[in-house]
Amino acid sequence: MPDTAPPPAPAEHRFPCDQCGADLRFAPAQGRLVCDHCGHAEPIDDPGPWAGGLAELDFRAGLETALPDTEMEEVRRLKCPNCGAEFEMAADRHATECPFCATPVVTDTGAQRRIKPQGVLPFALEERDAHTAMTDWLGRLWFAPNGLKDYARKGRRMDGIYVPYWTYDAATHSRYSGARGTVYHETRTVMRDGKPQRVQVQKVRWAPVSGRVARAFDDILVLATTSLPKRYTDALQPWDLSELDPYRPEYLAGFRAEGYTVGLDEGFAEARAIMDRAIRRDVKFDIGGDRQRIDRLQTQVSDVTFKHVLLPVWLAAYKYRGRTYRFVVNGRTGRVQGERPWSAWKIALAVILGLLLAAAVGYLAALGQQEGALAIEWQ
Template sequence: MVPRERRAPGADQFPCERCGALQTFKPGTDHIGCPYCGHTTDIEPDRGVLREYDFREALTELAQAPPAAQRQTTRCESCAAEFDFESHIHAGECPFCGTPIVEGTGDTRHVKPESLLPFEVDEDSALANFRKWLGKLWFAPGSLRRYAEGDARLTGVYIPYWTYDSATHSRYSGQRGTVYYVSQSYTTVVNGRRVTRTRRVQRVRWTPVAGQVSRFFDDVLVGASRSLPRKITDSIAPWDLQNLVRYDDRYLSGFRSEAYQVGLDEGFKTAIQIMDNVIRQDVARDIGGDRQRITSLQTQHSETRFKHLLLPVWSAAFRFRGKVYRFVVNGRTGKVQGERPYSKIKIFFAALGAAIVVSILFVFGVKTGFINF
């Protein structure tokens, strides 16, 4: 069984009870608020036990499900405009009046997010962290710094993720290496004379080994978006998954939200790679000795379960010399990571300056006698 949409399809908006304007979620709080009159509506976060679903059963069910729609038509309740959300977006703004809209994912994705981490860091704090991060970059082009200090705008996005639990049992074969030393004679020339000396040389004695290790993995986190490179989203970890709350549309109001683009099965293949790295460390410890070689490793997975959830990031993009560089800020911790351009002019002048300094030191050394030929 997989988690399904539990509400009627259609766009959700959250009007203010006082003035009728639309409310949006305020990072770091448990309420949505009106940007005009300041009225707030509380959200009671549900931090109850979150269900995890059987992975194999879900794959069977998904294989029998009809294809998901590629686009969905949404109607804005404020201006009555109808427009299409792309299939991987289910929260954003009306392109005609800017109204924040949260759309159900029932027609475009078969597995629904049942939990999320709400935004804790607001845009101003995220932008301050972004600028501080840029200030530490060596050889960044001046246009990037001007962009950060001027027109830079961050977009708040909920990114889809999978988590996987799995019990693993691994059988391995390999070799245990024991380091030992032998004495070795060699001939060298000292003061014009050939002399024989002895030195210690390291050797490794390899012994065949075989065995098995077991480990249970809990909440192996895998990104389910293709909009941002995995190396960037992985680098803003860790996430405080112990603070997950049950999914509520109100947390998405005022933000973009993506539906998963990496499927459940594909995500598990990535999780297997993550788990395999840990298992290999377990095997190396089990082999023991001074060195280890793993010649074969076979792992069986059982009791595999999953969750589908959303995590918050602030995202920005900068175009430099025809290439787009992306930056993200962890919406919980404020940690910044991203791609970065380099200024070739700054690198050239830095190298030129270093060469000049070395030349001056060399000339000074020759004149003072510190350097002799």
């Protein structure tokens, strides 16, 4: 008979306080679960030694949905109709605002079976620290609207989001053929202004080469969501992946966790592009010489494994004069990136001041020339 048992209920990242029953949250500054209602705090249980780092999962098994049940989970997510972000929400909530674009969200995707995160990098910065970093960053921007700065300084709440990433490991063996260029110079005689002159002309002598290179790639990091622009999230690096902890839901208490929307195969395509760039650098180094030319390159990739990890980002999405501005803060280092707002009147004022300054400099220069001419006349 087919198995008709219903799937398990989605896990809830809620931890009631032993003292008052309110929900505990993970406090980055303390590294513990704390109750904002009564002040009670509880340590996060030590999962015990885990020698060798986080477990890697077989890439092929992941593609074929053949991973062990222990590596899968049922989650309930909301999907933003505007930016497409998917994020977890408590079972007792049915509507919220998208933390990525500030759009009201009421769409429930229901329970989904997804690959469970293997590791998590816990938040190290509290919200107040992230807010200070963001407002300081805004204050250093030239030509940013004052209204947006004031709007941000009002202290609107930032969202702590665990953003999904894939990491990939692989072994590569590459064969190449090409040419090594050696730069040399020849002396030639050319005519300039009707006169012969001897000049040095640069030339390249090419010699055919071939060879092999190998590399073991470790933890190639690929963003597993499309809700945030890559140019911002990539600029939040580096991430201290050596500090990854085994996934524990306690770290998610009081925070949101976004679900991956970039599939495992899509993520590997981006990782492969990163590998290919590194391999080409290796080949050029192996060719040596002054110039290098790669005519043919074949790479065999093996032993591909992956991890699904969550990295901490503080996020602010402000709607100002009908436009949404998004800012992201690395939840470990405080590094800030965001959409660049511009103030038209500040730019116009700067242009006017620049023109006035140029006119003043031109006037003083002309005045100096005039005084010099008068001095010559008196002499």
